Amino acid sequence: MQRTSLTSDECPIARSLDQVGEWWSILIMRDALHGLRRFDEFSRSLGIAPNMLTRRLNALVEAGMLERRPYSEHPPRYEYVPTAKGEDFxxxxxxxxxxxxxxxxxxxxxxxxxxxxxxxxxxxxxxxxxxxxxxxxxxxTLQAGPAASPGMRQRMGAMVHPDTSGAEGS
Structure with missing residues (x-):
């Protein structure tokens, strides 16, 4: 079954989850931000299958969260370094x-x-x-931003904002 892409969704949470919402991706980013860089380091830390690790690393590189850098020519080996976007995670x-x-x-x-x-x-x-x-x-609280579509403005306007004073709703 093909996963639905949320890339074009207007919600920043949905867009973000489209890039890093898969749990292996989040754990890889955790390890990368903690200083792990190489395939074997991620593999050892996570106990993840090599094919899944390859897919997730490639997806994180494509999403701009990690940069793939060569560290050995013979044999070719790469390390994965967080980008500025990755650091912001x-x-x-x-x-x-x-x-x-x-x-x-x-x-x-x-x-x-x-x-x-x-x-x-x-x-x-x-x-x-x-x-x-x-x-x-x-x-x-959240509010519609300057680039919000009419649909997003309607969604944000319809959200219930909790009353923190202890009184019942508004």
Whole structure:
């Protein structure tokens, strides 16, 4: 069965999932952002079948998340290095770590997000793009952007925005 492509979907979540939504891709990006570069390193870390690893690496290169660079001519060997787009995926992975720890680590966190220099714990947050102030998650919402189609504007307008004051709906 052919998978539906979401590349032309207007929703940024759908478009993003079209590129990296397959779980092997996310785990490969996790390892690449943690410093793994070579096919055998990914294979050892993930226990993934070679043909699947080849497909996922090729897809991540095609998506612009990884760059394929030769490191040996005889025999030809390549390493896979995160691009700027791939580096930007780090925030997604860190958010998944925080979310997974909060909801699925009943025994305690096996991986924590910490500041490199101090080892102090960190949490994902939203920051105002204009003045740099931290905005609490419950004060964030989505709205139609400047390039939104009429259909997207209608979808965004129909979304229910939770009332965080404790009162019932609006």
């Amino acid at each position: 780090r925030v997604v992975l860190l958010s998944l770590v925080a979310w997974g720890n909060r909801h699925y680590a009943q025994e305690g966190a096996s991986v924590e997000i910490v500041e490199r220099d101090t080892a102090r714990p960190l949490v994902p947050m939203m920051v105002d793009a204009v003045d740099g102030r931290v905005v609490p998650w419950d004060a964030c």
